[in-house]
Amino acid sequence: MGRTIVLALALIAAALLAWLQLDPPRVRPADAPADRFSAERAMADVRVIARAPHPMGSHANRLVRDHLVRRLTELGLAPEVQAEDVWDQREGRELVLAGGRVENVIGVLPGRDRAAPAVLLMAHYDSVPGSPGAADDAAGVAAMLEIARALKAGDPPARDVVFLFTDGEEVGLLGARAFFAGHALARRVGFVINLESRGGAGRALMFQTGPENGETIRLFARSAVRPAATSLSQFVYEQMPNDTDFTVPMEAGIPGLNFAFVGRPFEYHSPTATPERLDRGSLQDLGAQALAATREAATAEALPTRTPEVVFADLAAWVIAYPPIVGWAILAAAAALLLVAAVRARRLDAAASWMDLAQGAGAFLYLLLLAAALLRIARRATGTPFGYLDQFELYARGPLFEAALVVIGLSATLYAAAALARGKTRIEAAAIPATAGLACSLFGGFDAVGAGIGAAGAVLGLVTFGRAASLPGAWAGVLATGFLTACAAQAAAPTAAVLLVWPIALAAASAALVALAAVKSFVDTLIAAFVAALGLAWLGPYLHMSFLAMDLPEMLAVYAALAALFIWPLAHPRIGGGGRLTALGLLVIGIALIGVIRFTDPWSERHPQPATLAYVVDTARRQAWRVASAGEETAWARQVLTADGGTIARRPLPPLYPEPVAAAPARWLDLPAPAATLATGLEGARLLSILPPAGARSLTIEIRPTVALAELAVEGNRTGLTAPAGQWTRIRWVGDPDGVSLAFRPEGAGRLEVRYWSAADAWPPGAIPPPPTPRKVMPFGASGATLVVGELQAQW
Template structure:
């Protein structure tokens, strides 16, 4: 048993770190200081806004609008509404939801201003949409964002005089094609007063809130975020992934302007996206606290800044387990790759034979190629091989994530049993170089584990003894925890459609596992891998044969385009 202690310690610490990094903070109650964000105070507004579905043009939408206007005025903001026509695409979607040919209603935005000491300075705009989809109360999407903004405004007022204006925009018809935001940023004269924008969104019902998109050339913007936010949740990898997916939020129409912009969302509990079960009772109040706390920190920093952030070269950024943010210029990724390469070269020099190096590279390729192939195949077996209900697949995300974990674990066991794991492989460095060339702000997902794995190997070999083992366990735990945290985020984001990405992250787990894992016989490895794959197959069949989830959007039977 003693030979497994190092491995068990590293995996246990890694799981703890990953849980810390993926768990939102505890919600603050009504007794929280007036200058702090309180999810309990914000929930009062969530319950009002998300009392029932409130689609653009509906009586419930009008009730919510009247409530929000009253709330903003009670907070001391100059508040008004503007009406604009609903476009044909949005009107067609609304008619399909309703099942009738009623005339398209107007789109009615809510705009408010809290004056600062110098109104000539560019203002800070907080933005969220107050409409919902058909059949969903929209507690998370986007009553949570609306309520968070109201609580942020209250807390900002409690902090004292504002150096610059704070603006609030609650858009209508976001769910019908960003209609309210498009009109504001194309036609409303108040757009010229805006210097910085914070947009709050959700795709799910909980989990950590992540800064997943910024305006272009975000160097100064991210440095301010880095200084301001107490418990960060941010990822330039998420920003890259989002940029290549066909998704939009209300921030999209603003990004063509010269604004400093930040986009936040939580995507946990994905089965609640546009769901009839997206009610206030089912909203993760920790996610609301996370969104509001980050939003308040950033809002106050922007309001207090002598000048708002300008344009500067993009940064690579990511949070380490939600405890602190790491950010650096994208070009510095080449320096980190060079450092990781030196560590790999050190391992190559210590390798006994070229055969060892070849086996290490083969192990890496086995996990990536065979793992990706099996992930793709099992995803098809789980029901992704024909017409699918998008929301039903989201509801199965947790099971699909466990399925991917079982497949990746099987590949790692086979790599350790057949090829002795990864020793002195340059495959990871080659992959890091490729990603650094084409997506430099996303390359950290490969470089950081390579660095930590290399440090674990050096510590065990060069320090030696109990101290070397302890350092190796520490570096391995951080590396594995980092991979667990980011794998979870990626699987929630793209797992139901593209689980193959998990194979690459699994291969990056080979260096620390090889350092700490005792030898695995071929027979034992085959048995363990077979058991894991059978369990993954059972999960795939469970998802495939399960009835459509009760949480799916009620309009999804119409197969509306997203």
């Protein structure tokens, strides 16, 4: 019982320490010293920028552009507006070209050496449709303005500092592409600092540097203020399909730092992302980190160059960085400590048998699979689908869901330790993961992955828990398996292996200090608890970031296994198996929390339900539809859909909605349609021109030729691409009232199908408008848009 209490205290201490690491810094007031960053001062700009949604090409976005020009003029940075037509290529199931007319705003703070490579700060000022974008990315934009003011309050920097406020990031990094492709200043940039966010709160993470980052990390380490950074985040981000403006200079080989705060994901791209909901501590953290890094780069004798990659992570107030080979030295030290622990344990007549070691190894792998099966069924049992908007149900109860997953993962760790101490639990140990794995198929159809994880866990349960194992032997087996796993990670991905290498080294030190827990003194228990609290506190922010970044709760089983490295000597009962009841009790608590999530209403005035509605006018068929692609089950959405007396049914409406959506017939409105023409040029070339109607913010074209179209050019710019025969190619053009032209050369006689539609960010005139939005519903994204569809066919 005493060790159970100590374990509970260690877990509480770890949770508190982890929370302190995740808590943003204190906000500096508006009267803070002039050379310091103040979130209160920056909030004045956030309130202006995030007054309303301002997507690229909108009137509201032009108002933000004008505000930035005024602010840079007040700061004496001689602003310039770079207006360019630019496009971006995306390839998936179909070729997509996204582009439009961007208006970047640029200012320069002159340095003492105007010929030296410049430092560039970058953030985007456009938002997604429907969101004020207070965090994404008004926070970054306002932080840049406050950084410019703070830099001007001090001595002139050694080199120019360029402030680039990009347009069109949300459409496809268009502003960044326009600047680095064509602006004269781009050739002078030697270092980039990008400011972003993914949510409305959280610490400012330095999560990306680009490759060959040795000197970059050394610069960051010199300047970092209570840093939050790890090479693991960069490794994970590189595996994801996400991009930020930083991608563009990184691909061009320019070193730099990418900062973002990630927390409160309900505010990401949401109508609730208002200035009032923005966490000012997060803004303070973002601005203070970026100001420190900018000062360091702007005053450095030389900017970082591309040097060999390093492994790095934050530890308390420092950034620890080292070449990847040092990871092997840390593992060698861990091996030596494990050897010391084994020798000390042997001298205390607590040598482990090979069977105990094997059972400890099996228990480590078992708890990994058990936790994965339990966490997977927990996610599926919430009843929340896996779509982007569907996840807002979980975002609305984020802390509750995270607590449930942590409790369930911890129950798996405690159960494995207690069951191995008791022995004779193989049937029970096999039944729990098998049942959890099979139960995954109760929600959403047969789940082969869940069943497979559960079956593997059941096999390990049968072969591992037939006899009781001693604590020294079991813990040694756990540590040995963790050590081998860390070695494999170090060999495969050294920059990501820090998550395993550091914990195994710390756990090995604990094992050496307490002689693998062979000594039964209370002092040794306190030592083990102290080390466990430190190790789990360091892992806590990693677990939290993993929870926020990926809707894959079973991946959190890794943290349940890593926790075992530290808490095994406290969780392994010396006599009997009473710890099993504690573990099962925690599992029941976790299940109860999942039940609360499943059977209670997630929506409130603070967390309203997303709904996306549009008015579609099909000029080719002279039909109109009221459509809900999300939130159609709300009474408000049903009232909107049936306003013209139509009956709601789920149906596809290509090309806008290839998958079934809730739609009801609407009153036909003779709205202006995009004007399309197809002309013949010299030597068989063709030119397709489409002009959007007045008020349209975006225009989308889909073409499907019967023969391949070569020499594809958008707005006179050659893409180097070919439109394949028989496949749809999509071009989305934003923010250009002059429309878009597409030139191509057919590879022989053929026919062309063209589908096109314009989008205006308002309900059509003459239509019955939606009733007032209930407080528990939020129109999301482009909700409320009018979509006018047309078709064209031609042959040659």
